[in-house]
Amino acid sequence: MxxxxxxxxxxxxxxxxxxxxxxxxxxxxxxxxxxxxxxxxxxxxxxxxxxxxxxxxxxxxxxxxxxxxxxxxxxxxxxxxxxxxxxxxxSTVDVHVLPDQNNDDFQKIELEDALNSLNKDYRLAFILYYIVGLNIREMSEFLKEPEGTIKSRLSRGKSILRNNYYRKEAIVNEY
Missing domain, CATH: 1.10.1740.10 (RNA polymerase sigma factor, region 2, helix turn helix motif)
Structure with missing residues (x-):
């Protein structure tokens, strides 16, 4: 290539x-x-x-x-x-945003609902980071936002998912 x-x-x-x-x-x-x-x-x-x-x-x-x-x-x-x-x-986000989750159908539906409950900025940060594969610096340049804002969106999105949906399970990995 x-x-x-x-x-x-x-x-x-x-x-x-x-x-x-x-x-x-x-x-x-x-x-x-x-x-x-x-x-x-x-x-x-x-x-x-x-x-x-x-x-x-x-x-x-x-x-x-x-x-x-x-x-x-x-x-x-x-x-x-x-x-x-x-x-x-x-807009919706498919469950494949996060790597290698349990194949339990109920959990997939629950995770999909959880991701779709995030606001647009958090959901876009998840898509760019986990699907497109951009790093924090690239996301910052792409969105024309400070790196701290990007990190904050990822962190807050993960926190929302943990607090509202996955209190006991470590579903969202740290970046």
Whole structure:
């Protein structure tokens, strides 16, 4: 697989195949992110398609080639938010946000409800950290928020989950 920077440079010069290769590398992350924010597969497909087209059209605006993943995820999240606002839908988070939980169906439903009870900022922090895989610094740059704010959102979200849903179980791992 060619290096990320090399593919981005080729894509910026108009190489469509290089852009397709870039998108394929991040397709799974993009899908998981959109599916956590949107309610149905049609909206997920629409958001992904719009984000990919927008990214292709605006590729020349990407300043730092190594942040392609963060950049395209931001475009996708903005498209998801636009769809949510347009459809007046509620966002949901799937139970796979947190790694390797017990496969008990009741616990999965309970965890999903707990995550969906978090406010938008906490839920977005969980998605970016646990699904997209961004670290605190990258999340700070991505959201244009101080690192302390990001850490606080993750910590408070975990605290809410622990206090309201999982008092005895250590479901949420520390970062």
């Amino acid at each position: 060619k290096s990320l920077k090399a593919l981005v440079k080729k894509a910026k010069r108009g190489d469509g195949e290089a852009f397709v290769s870039l998108v394929k590398q991040y397709e799974d992350v993009l899908y998981r992110t959109a599916s956590r924010l949107l309610n149905n597969d049609e909206d997920v497909a629409d958001a992904m398609q719009e984000a990919i087209i927008s990214a292709y059209e605006r590729l020349h605006t990407l300043k730092n080639d190594e942040y392609f993943n963060t950049w395209i995820c931001k475009i996708l999240i903005n498209k998801c938010n636009s769809l949510l606002n347009k459809n007046k839908s509620f």
